[in-house]
Amino acid sequence: MHREEIEMGRARSAVAVRASVDALKSAAVKAFNMKVSEESSAADFDDVIDFCRPRCEELGADEGLEAWYVWAQGEWAILGDLSLGLLREDDGLESLSNELGEIIVCGIDAGFEFASFAVYKGGDLKRLLVLEDDEIVEEGFPVAAERGSFIDDFNEEEAERLWTSYGLPTF
Numbered sequence: 001m002h003r004e005e006i007e008m009g010r011a012r013s014a015v016a017v018r019a020s021v022d023a024l025k026s027a028a029v030k031a032f033n034m035k036v037s038e039e040s041s042a043a044d045f046d047d048v049i050d051f052c053r054p055r056c057e058e059l060g061a062d063e064g065l066e067a068w069y070v071w072a073q074g075e076w077a078i079l080g081d082l083s084l085g086l087l088r089e090d091d092g093l094e095s096l097s098n099e100l101g102e103i104i105v106c107g108i109d110a111g112f113e114f115a116s117f118a119v120y121k122g123g124d125l126k127r128l129l130v131l132e133d134d135e136i137v138e139e140g141f142p143v144a145a146e147r148g149s150f151i152d153d154f155n156e157e158e159a160e161r162l163w164t165s166y167g168l169p170t171f
Contacts, residue, residue, distance in 0.1 A: 013087040013107030013116070014080035016168050017100045021070050024077035024100065031095035032086075034066065042069070049082065073169050084109060087116050090125075098123030106163040108156045108171055115159035119143060129154050129162075 017024055029036060068086070070079045079086065087093070087107040097103045097120035105118040113134070119127040127140040129151070136154050145165030149158065160171050 011084055011107075011109035011111065011114070012080055012082050012171065013084045013105070014078050014163075014171070015086055015093070015096065016073075016076045016078045016104045016163075016166065017096070017102070018075050019077050019100050021072050021077045024079055025070055027096055027099045028068070028079050028092075031099065032089055032092040074167060076166075076168060078168070084114070084116075087118065093118070093120055094123045094125070097121060104163065104166050104168065106159055106171065108159055110156050113156070115154065115156045117154075117159045117162045129159070131155055131159075 015024075015028070019027075025036075028034070066081065066083070066085055068079055068081050070077065072078075084107045087105050093103065093105060102119065102121045105116070105120070107116040108114065113131065115129075115131040117127070117129045118125065119140070125140060127143055128137065130137040131154050136151060138151055138154075143162065143165070145162050164170055
């Protein structure tokens with residue numbers, strides 16, 4: 001699936017890597033110990049939501065189900081979900097980065113004032129910022145786009161700003 005821009009409003013997380021969509025899909029299935037049971041194409045993000053929602057445990061589907069969407073944006077392949085599950089799988093993210101190199105991870109849920117931004121490289125966490133329950137967690141070294149920003153200001157907009165600083169599309 002290809003998309004130019006997605007409006008905010010729903011919780012979601014995404015992982016971006018400079019690789020092909022097929023390479024990302026294959027590596028992600030392996031890294032997150034998943035199995036592909038169904039695939040579909042979509043014309044727009046509303047169709048993606050319609051496909052993913054009934055296939056995601058956190059959104060009411062059967063236990064153990066997870067739905068991802070994937071698309072290409074320039075040199076980037078991007079894998080996303082509607083449940084924020086991708087960004088909570090540290091071992092999977094480390095494994096994915098170990099296989100594909102630098103990965104950029106972002107998650108936002110404006111309804112719960114949740115934001116997360118991370119960078120992994122060579123299987124190691126290089127940067128992590130998380131806003132959850134009005135507390136900010138910070139690990140690693142700031143990325144270039146953080147210059148002039150204060151960690152106390154990290155929120156959903158800042159997470160998206162850091163994500164887009166890599167040339168990635170808005171959430």
